Amino acid sequence: MVLKVNNLSKSFNGQNVFEDISFSAAAGEIVCIRGKSGEGKTTLLRCINNLEFPDRGSIEINSLYLYKEESGQVKHASKSELQSIHQEIGLVFQNFNLFPHMNVMENLIEAPVFLKKMSSDKAKERALELLEQLELEGKEHSYPYQLSGGQKQRVAIARACMLNPSILCFDEPTSALDESTRGQISKIIRKLSSQGMAIIIVTHDNAFVDEIAEKIITLSEGKVTIEKTRRP
């Protein structure tokens, strides 16, 4: 399993968002986390991506602990462990969060050059490969404001894939897309999963879940109530 979430709980100001959530994801598996608004889907995804600190429980990413519960206390990974963990997991935000002052190429090579100490030339080579795979050839010098919503999302996917992560997370990937772009994104997700990447998708789009999910996790009243595994 590339992702193991064990007994994870999170509250804000004493209000439980979710409690004792456990699930796992295998390499190449597409896991959808669904639930109504306010059920804590995005908070769960943020915990997995080190953007929120859980109250209890543990998260293991490719055998590295992001959070580990020891004698009732949640311990955070050390700085050096975090550096390794960041290379194993990527996140595509709902509104993409591309860096507006950087062109597509600069957006893509920033992390590998800094984190992996990759040479700029090598990073650019990898970026061009990814842009081609995501049908964004010729867009490397464009700035985010010059791209459509679907193109921005694909740049965000390319940026997250630059570090070759084992897990790629999506927050509401279909929320801002039209029908044809939606088809494109499910094709890309399937392709990434076939390359061995575990995909974690948070969505309230049930049609998309039915179309793509191999494992469905439904959050309701802060708890996992359904977990079923199937091939789409």
Added chain:
Amino acid sequence: MESKVLEMLVPMTLEGLKSTIGVFAVTLATSLPLSILVAKMRMSRNKIVSSLTGIYIYIMRGTPLLLQLMFIFFGFVFVPYIGYAFSRTQAIFIAFILNYTAYFAEIFRGGINSIDIGQYEAAQVLGLSRARAFMKIILPQVIKNVLPSIGNEVIALVKDTSLVYILGASDILKAAKSVSNRYSAFSPYIFVGFVYLAITAVLTKALAKIENKYNYYR
């Protein structure tokens, strides 16, 4: 304007211009980088650091620059334990740098606050260090946002340099005053008024160019 007035005014104005440009350039070159640090200190989670920085900014913005100049030159020597007699030039630079750093810091604080939290989160998720994220992701966007406000302060600084007269230092306004007193003429003041306008015109053009440079993205 009579030629004898001009004969005296031009060299004195040029001499004063050196001082005006010196104060302007040193203040700008020092205050701008310093103010980013002060803005970060003001936003620090450490309450002591944040409060002390807040008090400094409050004093600098709450009292006239003229008074600050006078205090540093004439009054600082009487401060118990840390009192020191600054030279005229030192007092001028210290007062201007402290004052303008406070104003610039508040502009930068607003600029930093205006950046979407998603930009910080994207940098964090990509594994960038906090320093790298600030320097490469946040600061360039902040600079674009604050440029118009910084521009206003830069132009105000040119005019504020005339306050050095209170410490007896020379500047272009003092040149006009000397010549005006000598020949009982008002024309030297009009002359230096045009000098200030010329400096402002050059700065306005330069600032517009810098703003344009940042217009490559939205």
